[in-house]
Amino acid sequence: MHVLLVENHDLDPNTSLLYSLEEGGYEVCLAHTPSSAAQKILSVWPNLIVLNPAHSLNVIDFKEALDKTELGVPCIVVGVETQNQAIPDNSLILIDSGQVQDLDQRIQEAAVNQKDRFLRLPTLIIDFQKQTILRGQDQFSLTPKEFKLLKILVDHTNQILKRKTIMKEVWETDYMGDTRTLDVHIRWLREKIEDNPSKPKYLITVRGVGYRFSTDCS
Numbered sequence: 023m024h025v026l027l028v029e030n031h032d033l034d035p036n037t038s039l040l041y042s043l044e045e046g047g048y049e050v051c052l053a054h055t056p057s058s059a060a061q062k063i064l065s066v067w068p069n070l071i072v073l074n075p076a077h078s079l080n081v082i083d084f085k086e087a088l089d090k091t092e093l094g095v096p097c098i099v100v101g102v103e104t105q106n107q108a109i110p111d112n113s114l115i116l117i118d119s120g121q122v123q124d125l126d127q128r129i130q131e132a133a134v135n136q137k138d139r140f141l142r143l144p145t146l147i148i149d150f151q152k153q154t155i156l157r158g159q160d161q162f163s164l165t166p167k168e169f170k171l172l173k174i175l176v177d178h179t180n181q182i183l184k185r186k187t188i189m190k191e192v193w194e195t196d197y198m199g200d201t202r203t204l205d206v207h208i209r210w211l212r213e214k215i216e217d218n219p220s221k222p223k224y225l226i227t228v229r230g231v232g233y234r235f236s237t238d239c240s
Contacts, residue, residue, distance in 0.1 A: 025048045
């Protein structure tokens, strides 16, 4: 699970949460200001954010920057001093600095609905909750049919799905007289998920049979 940790750049190593999070097996990226945190959120789509104010980071500024990203991931704020700040709503989870030993448990509780939200691939992140794709720095929204098509392919990763199976599941038809609609949607998906749609790495055509979503991008 990917965690964005926001804390002061000059924080004492004994106060920093970086080591404990990495020891807990999390993929951690680090930011030091509200603006850099917002940029990281948009570039890595973390499952959860941990804010370690340590007296000088303003929680309100951070909350405003977080809201602008519209990603909607949980955020845990560590530290007694945050309790006295005017938190705008209940979207932040506050824990006392004396409860840091319970941070892993709180992360698991906060991110229970986030664990399967993202599929992370070398050049691609799929957000199944918002039905969007992040490729590099570019974000793409999926139409309902595009998402349904991508979802069935991802659910059968590295397996060949026959055209008939896809048509039945996505378009709810057994009619195979014209599958151009499927081909068009495959092309649209490739334009969003592939760096080079004419040489796809993820969405592979199996000629005469159907399609396969591949995670073997070597």
